Amino acid sequence: MAKQRGISPSKLRADLDRGKIAPVYMLAGEEEFFVHEAVDAIAGALEAQGGDCARHTYQEQEAELATVLDDARSFGLFGQKQLVVVWPANQFVRTHSDALAEFAQAPPPTGHLILAVEKADRRKKLTKIVEKAGALVACNPIYQNQVGEWIRDRAKQIGVGITADAAARLADFLGTDLAVIAAELDKLATYIGDRKRIEADDVEAVSLRDRSRIIFELTDAIGARRPGPMLTILDGLLDQGERAGGIIFMVSRHMRRLWTVRELMNNGIEPTAAARKVGVRYFVERFLDQARGFPLRQLRQNCTALAECETELKRSAMDDRILLETTFIQLLPPARTASS
C-alpha cells in the first residue's frame, strides 16, 4: 500500500487545539487507530467550542448520499453542530465524487463531514477541494523503528513519562499494533499510580505480549539455547488457553522459514532478499540472526521433530504439555543444555 500524503495526525491535533476546525476532512490511510483518534479529536474540538455535537456515523454499504448530505446540512433542534462520518468511504467517494466536491466547496456553517478512505488520489477534484477547504490527513501505519518514538509521544499525551527502556520493551512486546499499544499504555499509566514514569519493570509486570511475538521469543530462546525462558514462554501460552496444535503450527512455520532462508543463503541469495522471499518484512535482521544461529542440520531435524510432534498430538493420548515440552527440549542443540 502506497504511503498517503497529507498533514500528520499530530498536526491535525495541533490545529484543533488552536481552534482551527475545518468543515470537511478526508482521512486517508490504513491505520485505523489514527482514523479513530482523528474522528474523536474533531468531535472533541467541536464540543469544546461550546454546545452539543450530534454525531452520525455511516458505513459505505449503508450510506446514501442524500442522507449523508442532509445530516450535514441540517440544523440541530438546539442549534447544535452536526458531525457526519462515513467510514469506510472508498466506494462512496468514488461514486459521489462530484456531489461531495460541491458540498466541500460550499459547506454549511454548522455541518462537518469526515470521509475515511484507504487511498486518496490527489489528482482528483474532490481531494484538491478537500485539501483547500478542509484537510487531508495521512493515517499511514508506522514502521517498527518508529514505534518507540510514537510510544513516548503517546505517553506524554496521556500525561505520563516512560523510560527509553520501557518504551523499547513495549514496542518489542506489541509490535506496530497502535490500538493495543495505546490500551496497554493506558493500563500502565493506571498501574503506576502516583509515580510519574513508566519503568521497564512495570512493562514486564503488567503488559501483554503479542502472540506472534511470543512465537518469535520462543524461537529466539530455542536458537539461543535458553531452555528456561523457552519453557516459561511455552507454559504461559498453554496457560492462556493456546492450543498445542496452534503452537506447533506457528513454531513449525517459523522454523520452516528459517530453514528455507538458510538454504537460500547457501545458494547465494543475499540474506535480506532471502528473508523477503519467505515473507519476512519486519525484524529482518533479528530474523536473519536467528537463521544464522541454527546449524542447517539442526533446522532440518527441528522441522522433522515438529512434524512428528504434530502427528503425536493427534494420535497419542499423551498430555499436550508433556509432549510439547519434551519436543521443544529436543529442538535445543544438546551440547548447550544446562546438563553439559
Add this chain to the structure above:
Amino acid sequence: MSYQVLARKYRPRTFDEVIGQESAAETLRNAIRSDRVAHAYLFSGPRGVGKTSMARILAKALNCETGPTPTPCNECPICRSIDTGDDVDVVEIDGASNNSVDQVRQLRENARYAPARSAFKIYIIDEVHMLSTAAFNALLKTLEEPPQHVKFIFATTEPHKLLDTIKSRCQRFDFRRIPSSRIADHMKMLCEKEGINADDEALVAVARAAHGGMRDAESLLDQLASLAADTITVDDLARLIGGVPPQTVLEFIEAIAGHDAKRAIEMIDETLSKGAADDELIQQLVDGFRDLLLAKVAGPDTELIDRGPEFRKQLAELSAAFSTDALMYLVQMFAETKKKARQSSQSRVVLELAVIRAARIHQLRPLDELVGQVKKLGGDGSNRRKAGGTAQRATRATGPSAAPTVAEKPAGKGPTAHGDVWPRALAELEQTKKPLAIMLEKGACTREQSAVESGRARFIIELDSFSIQQAEKNRKLLEQALSKAHGAPCSVELRAGANSSGPAPKKEAEPKGEHIKKTIAMFNGRVVHTENQTDKESSDG
C-alpha cells in the same frame, strides 16, 4: 443457616483478598482512585484463578454506595446484591448459554437505559469466547461507542477465540495460575478459621492437586474436611483422589536411578495398598520425571517447577543421575504408560513393566553409538543418515533399543564418543565452509581403532571420487573440524566409498515428461522409483 461451601464462603470480596493476581488488582484499584476506569475489561486465564471474583469486586468498587472506591464496603445493599449475583444493575451473563445474536441485541437494547439505582450498568459476561461471531459483531458497535453509564467485563479461559476487534477495544489482564505455596498458605488460613485440623504436608499436596486453581483447592479441602476423621493427612487425600505423597515419588525416582527394580516393584505394592490409584501413581511419576527434566535443563530454581525448596534440592541431587535424553525418554514412556494402563484390564502389570523398564535404562545405549557400530560392520553413510534422522522419534516412541544411557559423558573432558564425532565435525565445518559440509554429508566416517599416528586418532572417510578431490583440497580444515569434534588431535584418511569403488551405481531413471522434470526442478528432487501407472491400474483391475 445452611452450609456454604468453602469456595463460596471465602470468595474474595476485596481487591486485597484476591491471591496471585496482584498486578491486575493494583491497576484496577488505581483506575478507580484516579478515575481512569476503562469502558471494557477482558480478564483471561485458567479456571479458578479469580477472574469472575475480580469482576464482581470491580463492579462493587464502581457501584458501592460509598463509591466509586477501591475498597467497597461489602455491607450496603448494592454490594450485598452483587455478591449474591442478583443486583439489578450488574448483569452476570453466562456466555456459553446466552451466545446468540438475538440475546446480544437484547443486551444492547437494555444497555441504552440508565442504571436503576447505581452509578453504572455493568455487564459481566463469563466464558465470552462462547459467543457466536454474529453475536460478537452485534456487540462491537456498543463496545466502540458505549454509553457513559455502561461498563463491560468479559472473562474467558480462551482469549485467542475472541475477535481481534473485540480484544482491541478492551483493557486486557492475563490472570496467572496461583503458585502452590500461596494456595497452601491460604488453605492453612482457612483451616485455622474453620477449625479444621490438617497436616502441612496434606495442604501442600492439596495445593499441588489443584494445579494453580484456588477454587479447586477449596473444593478439595471441603471434601477432605468431611472425609477425615480428625486431622487431614496425605493418606486422606490419597483415599479421596488416589494421590501419592511427593516423598513417595522421590523414593520411586531414587529406586529407578539406583537401577533397583525390586525396590521399585515393592513400592508399587506399598503405595497401591495404601489406597492410591494406579493411574494417579503413573501421573505422579510423569510429573516427578518432568520436574526432574525441567530441573536438568532449566535449573532446579526454575519457576516452572511448582515444588517447595526441600523437594527442589532433592530434585537437583537426583537430576545428576540421569541424562537429559534419558529423562525425556522416561517422561514420555510414563506418559504412554498412562494411556496403556487406561486401556488395559491389567493396569498394574502395565505399570510394573514400565517401572522395570525404567530401572533398566542404564543398560540401554545411545542410538548414535549403535549406528557407529553398525557402520563399522559395513553399513554405509546413507544408512547412517537415515538412522540419525529418526533418532528423535526413536527416543520418544520406541522401547529399549532406542533409549539413551543414564549418564551423559561430560563435554570438553577428553575425546568424545565416536558416534557423535562426524555429525559434530560436519556442524563445525558448516560454520566455516558450508558447501564442503553439505558435500561431505554423503560420506561415511569410521574411526580406525588400531591406528595411532603420533598420538593422533585416525578417521577414515569414505566418499565418492569427486568429493575426495574436494576434501583433499580442504584436508586441513577437515582435520581441524574433526579434532575439535573429537576433542583430541586427529588425522584423516580419504577413501573411495562403496559407491565409487564398487560396481557402478544404478543409474537414476531418466525423468520422462515435461511436468515431471518441472516437479523435480521445483523441489530439487530426484527419481527414486518409477512405476508404470497403466500397468498398475491394469493389474489392480
